[in-house]
Amino acid sequence: MPANPEYAVLLEALEIIKTKDIDFILAVGGGSVIDGVKFLSGAATFEGDEPWDILSKGIRTYKGMPFGAVLTLPATGSEMNSGSVITREETKEKRVMGGPGLFPKFSILDPQVVHSIPKRQIANGLVDSFSHVIEQYLTYPVAAKLQDRIAESVMQTLIEVAPKVMENPSDYDAASDFMWSCTMALNGLLRVGTPNDWSTHMMAHELTALYGIDHARTLAIIHPSQMKYTFEDKKEKLAQYA
Numbered sequence: 001m002p003a004n005p006e007y008a009v010l011l012e013a014l015e016i017i018k019t020k021d022i023d024f025i026l027a028v029g030g031g032s033v034i035d036g037v038k039f040l041s042g043a044a045t046f047e048g049d050e051p052w053d054i055l056s057k058g059i060r061t062y063k064g065m066p067f068g069a070v071l072t073l074p075a076t077g078s079e080m081n082s083g084s085v086i087t088r089e090e091t092k093e094k095r096v097m098g099g100p101g102l103f104p105k106f107s108i109l110d111p112q113v114v115h116s117i118p119k120r121q122i123a124n125g126l127v128d129s130f131s132h133v134i135e136q137y138l139t140y141p142v143a144a145k146l147q148d149r150i151a152e153s154v155m156q157t158l159i160e161v162a163p164k165v166m167e168n169p170s171d172y173d174a175a176s177d178f179m180w181s182c183t184m185a186l187n188g189l190l191r192v193g194t195p196n197d198w199s200t201h202m203m204a205h206e207l208t209a210l211y212g213i214d215h216a217r218t219l220a221i222i223h224p225s226q227m228k229y230t231f232e233d234k235k236e237k238l239a240q241y242a
Helices: 007-019 031-044 111-116 119-137 145-167 172-185 199-211 215-229 231-241
Strands: 025-029 067-071 084-088 093-097 107-109
Touching: 007 031, 007 084, 025 031, 031 067, 031 084, 031 093, 084 199, 093 199, 107 172, 111 172, 119 145, 119 172, 119 199, 119 215, 145 172, 145 231, 199 215, 215 231
Parallel strands: 025 067, 067 107
Antiparallel strands: 084 093
């Protein structure tokens, strides 16, 4: 599976699913693999002629083909949510899909896999998960104190474990906190009852679609300037976080 799950590749997998009468999919990998399997889950039960319509028309999946996940790269939180991001190289598009039928039936998270991940990808995972929290947290104050405290805890945990897991990926405790923080960052808990701002991700998707830059790197490029641009609207929440 490419780093950004590619529609054309997924269509080949979808053909295998249909011709081999497959009824369960196991995603072994990181967010790209799990996202790709979510597309396959929705497309396998889709009754339309063009599977891309699921993404281009925002068609939600209420009953997909069941699948499980074995996480090998912490970052996106896809192992505990129903969202998916798919790239279409021929049109330079990167679109999202989702629905209650796209939750994994189970997900296996083993922190011991972290020691085999290249440091570039560990850094990507740290940035991606931190950004996921920021997008949900950094808007404006509302009556959601518990979500704020959880979001702040996830961000603080990532800040504390980042140097440890980068220096020694075999540190089981640091790897555990890293992996669980990535899951907590985007499992839906933080966004309950809160306003979200995914503008950085939307801009980042365009950069990845056009230039093939790592998703996390595009977020790291955009976030600082985006925060300066939106400072007046977000200064209360920035002050709270500080």
